Amino acid sequence: MKTEIIxxxxxxxxxxxxxxxxxxxxxxxxxxxxxxxWHTVVGDNSERVAEAFRLALTRADLIILSxxxxxxxxxxxxxxxxxxxxxxxxxDEAWEKExxxxxxxxxxxxxxxxxxxxxxxxxxxxLVNNHGTAPGIxxxxxxxIVVLLPGPPRELMPMFTEQVLQLLPERNGVxxxxxxxxxxxxxxxxxxxxxxxxxxxxxxxxxPLAKHAEVHxxxxxxxxxxxxxxxxxxxxxxxxxxxxxxxVFARDEETMADKVASLLFKxxxxxxxAESCTxxxxxxxxxxxxxxxxxxxxxxxxxxxRSKIELLGLQPELIEKYGAVSEEVARSMAENLRKRxxxxxxxxITGIAGPTGGNAExxxxxxxxxxxxxxxxxxxxxxFIGNRETIKERAVMAALNMLRLYxxxxxx
Amino acid sequence: MKTEIIxxxxxxxxxxxxxxxxxxxxxxxxxxxxxxxWHTVVGDNSERVAEAFRLALTRADLIILSxxxxxxxxxxxxxxxxxxxxxxxxxDEAWEKExxxxxxxxxxxxxxxxxxxxxxxxxxxxLVNNHGTAPGIxxxxxxxIVVLLPGPPRELMPMFTEQVLQLLPERNGVxxxxxxxxxxxxxxxxxxxxxxxxxxxxxxxxxPLAKHAEVHxxxxxxxxxxxxxxxxxxxxxxxxxxxxxxxVFARDEETMADKVASLLFKxxxxxxxAESCTxxxxxxxxxxxxxxxxxxxxxxxxxxxRSKIELLGLQPELIEKYGAVSEEVARSMAENLRKRxxxxxxxxITGIAGPTGGNAExxxxxxxxxxxxxxxxxxxxxxFIGNRETIKERAVMAALNMLRLYxxxxxx
Numbered sequence: 088m089k090t091e092i093i094x095x096x097x098x099x100x101x102x103x104x105x106x107x108x109x110x111x112x113x114x115x116x117x118x119x120x121x122x123x124x125w126h127t128v129v130g131d132n133s134e135r136v137a138e139a140f141r142l143a144l145t146r147a148d149l150i151i152l153s154x155x156x157x158x159x160x161x162x163x164x165x166x167x168x169x170x171x172x173x174x175x176x177x178x179d180e181a182w183e184k185e186x187x188x189x190x191x192x193x194x195x196x197x198x199x200x201x202x203x204x205x206x207x208x209x210x211x212x213x214l215v216n217n218h219g220t221a222p223g224i225x226x227x228x229x230x231x232i233v234v235l236l237p238g239p240p241r242e243l244m245p246m247f248t249e250q251v252l253q254l255l256p257e258r259n260g261v262x263x264x265x266x267x268x269x270x271x272x273x274x275x276x277x278x279x280x281x282x283x284x285x286x287x288x289x290x291x292x293x294x295p296l297a298k299h300a301e302v303h304x305x306x307x308x309x310x311x312x313x314x315x316x317x318x319x320x321x322x323x324x325x326x327x328x329x330x331x332x333x334x335v336f337a338r339d340e341e342t343m344a345d346k347v348a349s350l351l352f353k354x355x356x357x358x359x360x361a362e363s364c365t366x367x368x369x370x371x372x373x374x375x376x377x378x379x380x381x382x383x384x385x386x387x388x389x390x391x392x393r394s395k396i397e398l399l400g401l402q403p404e405l406i407e408k409y410g411a412v413s414e415e416v417a418r419s420m421a422e423n424l425r426k427r428x429x430x431x432x433x434x435x436i437t438g439i440a441g442p443t444g445g446n447a448e449x450x451x452x453x454x455x456x457x458x459x460x461x462x463x464x465x466x467x468x469x470x471f472i473g474n475r476e477t478i479k480e481r482a483v484m485a486a487l488n489m490l491r492l493y494x495x496x497x498x499x
Numbered sequence: 500m501k502t503e504i505i506x507x508x509x510x511x512x513x514x515x516x517x518x519x520x521x522x523x524x525x526x527x528x529x530x531x532x533x534x535x536x537w538h539t540v541v542g543d544n545s546e547r548v549a550e551a552f553r554l555a556l557t558r559a560d561l562i563i564l565s566x567x568x569x570x571x572x573x574x575x576x577x578x579x580x581x582x583x584x585x586x587x588x589x590x591d592e593a594w595e596k597e598x599x600x601x602x603x604x605x606x607x608x609x610x611x612x613x614x615x616x617x618x619x620x621x622x623x624x625x626l627v628n629n630h631g632t633a634p635g636i637x638x639x640x641x642x643x644i645v646v647l648l649p650g651p652p653r654e655l656m657p658m659f660t661e662q663v664l665q666l667l668p669e670r671n672g673v674x675x676x677x678x679x680x681x682x683x684x685x686x687x688x689x690x691x692x693x694x695x696x697x698x699x700x701x702x703x704x705x706x707p708l709a710k711h712a713e714v715h716x717x718x719x720x721x722x723x724x725x726x727x728x729x730x731x732x733x734x735x736x737x738x739x740x741x742x743x744x745x746x747v748f749a750r751d752e753e754t755m756a757d758k759v760a761s762l763l764f765k766x767x768x769x770x771x772x773a774e775s776c777t778x779x780x781x782x783x784x785x786x787x788x789x790x791x792x793x794x795x796x797x798x799x800x801x802x803x804x805r806s807k808i809e810l811l812g813l814q815p816e817l818i819e820k821y822g823a824v825s826e827e828v829a830r831s832m833a834e835n836l837r838k839r840x841x842x843x844x845x846x847x848i849t850g851i852a853g854p855t856g857g858n859a860e861x862x863x864x865x866x867x868x869x870x871x872x873x874x875x876x877x878x879x880x881x882x883f884i885g886n887r888e889t890i891k892e893r894a895v896m897a898a899l900n901m902l903r904l905y906x907x908x909x910x911x
Contacts, residue, residue: 094538099521099522099525099538100525100534100535100536100537100538101525101526101529101535101674101719102521102522102523102524102525102526102527102528102529102535103522103526103676103706103717103719104522105517105518105519105521105522106517106518106521106522106538107517109511109514109517109518109540110511110514110515110516110517110518111514112514113511113512113513113514114513114514114515115514116514117513117514123512123513123514124512124541124542124547125512125539125540125541125547125551126506126511126512126518126538126539126540127537127538127539127540128521128537128538128539129536129537130536135536135537139537142554264513264515273605273607274569274570274571275570275607275609275610275612275613276607276608276610278570278571278610278612279610285571285572285573286572294509294510294543294573295571295573296510297569297651299653305510305515307513360800362779365783366782366783366785366786366787366791366795366798367774367779367780367781367782367783367785367786367798367800368779368783369779370778370779370782370783370800371777371778371779371780371783371891373778373779374778374779374800374802375778375887375888375891377853377854377855377887378855379778379802380802380803383778383800383802384802384803384805384806385799385800385801385802385803385806385810386778386779386798386799386800386802387797387798387799387800388772388779388782388786388795388797388798388799388800389797390786390791390792390795390796390797390798391792391796391797393796394796394797394840398797398810428806441789442789443789443790470604470605470606472601472604472605472630473630473653474630474653475787475789476787477630477653479783479787
């Protein structure tokens with residue numbers, strides 16, 4: 088069943104709000120195995136609403152329109168749809184009474200344009216609105232299913248899940264998605280390793296999506312049952328893990344911080360962090376996980392050289408000789424912090440987040456990350472690109488990834 | 500100039516992300532007085548991209564396509580547009596070199612599919628991507644303007660504002676928006692103070708939008724010129740400021756951190772922070788501003804009681820007597836930190852971010868925030884609602900707001 092979602096609302100075309108209704112409806116339809124092929128947005132203009140609706144009738148089997156059901160003169164979706172189909176609008180007496188009740192309760196006078204909301208096209212089915220005054224409409228006509236929903240998300244969402252989803256025909260089958268999250272491989276390097284799968288595999292499909300500091304692979308399987316879809320996803324995930332190995336750090340909703348937290352819990356190790364250019368973001372990520380006080384002891388945001396010396400006991404000569412952004416300083420930060428805080432592990436970051444502060448030898452984006460453990464210190468050098476926030480984020484993800492790889496390798 | 504925005508991406512049709520690019524582009528175009536009549540979303544399917552593009556050519560003068568410019572086999576927007584116009588793709592040698600530079604710098608091997616990104620339709624103009632590898636394209640053909648932008652918002656947004664907006668023709672008449680950001684007043688308390696304006700004012704219109712820790716008021720004015728629209732906005736802003744006073748903390752793109760930073764710069768004061776429940780987020784916000792090393796000296800994430808005692812010199816008896824989440828501990832954290840770090844100001848936060856750790860006497864969301872200055876310490880108690888991340892965010896915003904109000908009041 089090919090589906091088109093048409094949102095009606097000038098506020099969308101003025102960029103005042105994003106079309107979150109289409110996102111929500113699409114997600115719910117995908118879970119039910121119904122394919123959405125088009126999203127369209129038009130303004131509160133009956134001619135363009137009619138044009139969009141007529142086009143949808145030529146290509147889609149299910150057409151969902153949102154917005155334009157309210158009491159004002161701007162609200163004309165219902166009238167337009169009825170007009171295109173040549174259907175008259177009739178008063179729904181039950182909803183008319185309901186509206187009168189609502190207005191009596193609010194102690195507000197009900198005006199003529201409020202009554203207009205209880206009109207529905209002949210032959211249509213009214214969808215009750217438990218969160219507002221405009222009802223929705225379910226209409227089957229000429230082999231098409233047309234659904235009209237109110238625009239406000241808190242009215243549209245419950246109406247769709249509680250009423251529309253039940254009315255939609257059962258498609259044999261479901262569409263199930265799974266996301267694998269990858270770090271430390273560029274999008275193109277990753278694609279080379281799995282080029283044949285990307286090109287040839289159709290169920291599940293595999294779609295890459297580059298994020299700031301990570302790449303997501305979304306697997307989408309269609310199958311008769313949820314169980315079969317899971318089997319298809321498992322098989323492809325197994326294949327991908329063989330190619331991508333430890334670059335895959337998490338699945339679905341799990342974040343890098345969640346992954347690192349679960350490893351720290353499992354290994355029962357404590358950690359402290361010292362940050363220069365990332366300014367607290369690493370500590371923030373590590374403490375976003377509930378229960379993080381079990382492993383996170385303290386963080387130091389050592390922005391000034393003075394604070395590096397006083398709080399971490401760095402040798403002023405070291406900073407003078409190598410510069411605050413150097414492997415030597417990163418190593419010393421991590422090592423000193425670990426000793427002073429008596430934690431199992433210490434992570435230290437020093438770098439240049441920009442936009443100022445860089446030069447030819449040490450450009451913006453240069454970052455050193457050191458991890459100190461009982462058996463020694465490792466340090467990596469990175470050259471990140473992006474603006475200040477992106478560089479901070481990429482540096483923090485790289486630091487968490489170093490921690491993840493370390494924790495995954497040690498025994499115990 | 501009628502405009503259509505076509506977003507290409509199956510992830511949009513599956514409801515995995517909302518079409519925030521269309522919102523952003525529409526907002527910027529409205530400011531320039533350019534009418535957007537249609538948003539369309541289609542999947543990564545060359546047939547449907549071509550169909551949507553051909554339809555747009557029949558009704559729009561300016562067509563902006565986003566997404567599908569990357570290196571993978573899925574990325575086919577550029578190829579489809581060139582094909583509809585019958586244009587060949589040619590290698591842009593400058594961008595080819597740029598790509599080679601980027602890959603050399605990242606120490607990554609550049610693969611064949613990366614080179615594909617440097618291909619542009621004959622006669623087109625390349626739009627530089629400062630945040631990624633896929634350039635944008637500006638193409639004038641058959642009386643139409645066609646713009647291709649990369650899908651990731653962090654690449655699309657700067658490319659559009661820095662390059663495309665300058666290339667677009669000037670229009671008669673503009674729609675201009677301004678956002679006033681409000682903190683410390685609930686949405687309904689705010690609405691009560693300005694109810695008459697919300698109900699009656701039509702140019703500019705005033706639309707409230709509640710965010711996690713702040714409320715935004717969006718003013719939208721229509722006028723013949725930018726200057727006239729500004730005058731309308733200024734008059735309404737003046738009216739609103741009289742009603743809302745110091746609760747208005749910033750305008751438009753300015754964030755609370757920007758505001759606080761500019762006050763710290765102006766007063767030439769330095770700050771240090773000590774955080775418990777917010778776990779580094781306060782330091783992260785304060786260091787998100789470029790040049791923050793001028794005022795931000797250091798941050799302490801004192802998660803454990805031990806770190807509070809060792810790093811801040813708190814009396815163990817104080818924690819024992821009042822608990823780590825108490826006014827006494829917050830005050831002592833701020834005072835000790837200010838003395839130890841020799842900063843002008845010190846902000847301290849202690850609280851319960853949840854979801855665990857609360858009880859009847861000290862529930863989740865209880866937060867104490869103390870600000871120490873030369874003339875003394877002030878402390879406020881808050882009861883925030885929300886999940887862990889929301890409570891962290893609200894606590895940080897409240898702390899920054901205390902700092903803002905303090906800085907705004909002192910002389911000098």
